[in-house]
Amino acid sequence: MTQKYFDIHSHIQFPQFSKDKKEVLGRMEDEGVGVLVVGVDAKSSELAIREVVEKDYLFATVGLHPNDVFKESFDISYYRELAKNKKVVAIGECGLDFFRTKPEKEKIQKQKEVLEAHIALAVELNKPLMIHCRDPLRRGGGEASAHDDLIDILKSKKKEHGDMLLGNIHFFTGTKEIAKKYFELDFTISFTGVLTFTHDYDEVVKYAPLDMIMSETDCPFAAPVPHRGERNEPVYVIEVVKKIAEIRGEDFGIVRGALVENARRVFAL
Numbered sequence: 001m002t003q004k005y006f007d008i009h010s011h012i013q014f015p016q017f018s019k020d021k022k023e024v025l026g027r028m029e030d031e032g033v034g035v036l037v038v039g040v041d042a043k044s045s046e047l048a049i050r051e052v053v054e055k056d057y058l059f060a061t062v063g064l065h066p067n068d069v070f071k072e073s074f075d076i077s078y079y080r081e082l083a084k085n086k087k088v089v090a091i092g093e094c095g096l097d098f099f100r101t102k103p104e105k106e107k108i109q110k111q112k113e114v115l116e117a118h119i120a121l122a123v124e125l126n127k128p129l130m131i132h133c134r135d136p137l138r139r140g141g142g143e144a145s146a147h148d149d150l151i152d153i154l155k156s157k158k159k160e161h162g163d164m165l166l167g168n169i170h171f172f173t174g175t176k177e178i179a180k181k182y183f184e185l186d187f188t189i190s191f192t193g194v195l196t197f198t199h200d201y202d203e204v205v206k207y208a209p210l211d212m213i214m215s216e217t218d219c220p221f222a223a224p225v226p227h228r229g230e231r232n233e234p235v236y237v238i239e240v241v242k243k244i245a246e247i248r249g250e251d252f253g254i255v256r257g258a259l260v261e262n263a264r265r266v267f268a269l
């Protein structure tokens, strides 16, 4: 199947899709939507690989989500074995989450340790990272910033590993200034259906170079307008691509094509 769109971050291996998986995949095939199926822990990473083996438009990522590092200890040799599969195109999702996890010193430390293990694995296997990064709801007053901490880690690792360290910041909810810092580190950012119901990210969508952004759904979560409140699914990425083109004031076909190219380049598809 030729891909006309890429949803670079989905969780179609989650139980929310168990009843109608066939129909969901059918709609993706009809619209030409390629997908990365993202693992968040040992079990869902293994399921992601199982999900993608037989379809040429599906790819997997394996990793341990920052909110899950307290219930599963990151077994690097287990993930290494999974990641050796040819259909595994990235390591993650991994990262820092100070939104759902209260940013206490010990918890931050744990998330950082596990993130650094993912970085080491990605560099070792020459695969990009799929990074999750979320700031606490209320900032200011000296509160910790997940993005600031992540940028510090990536900067120091970049000095060590150079071009071997690459990846994408998924579900980007930062500012233009933060995006700029990721671009300087050769990291792309990706946007979700959230763009269809808030103007909070319009400025960063307009500012970003077209070759540094990608489209995603993060389904089953975060469905775009006109599907808000429903279960999200990969074909709805079309709404995200339309919105990106509209916000940037660029031709839909050009933006669509560029976002597919970017996914191919970053994940070597």
Ligand SMILES: [Zn+2]
Residues within 6 Å of the ligand: 009, 011, 038, 093, 218
């Ligand atoms: Zn996710």
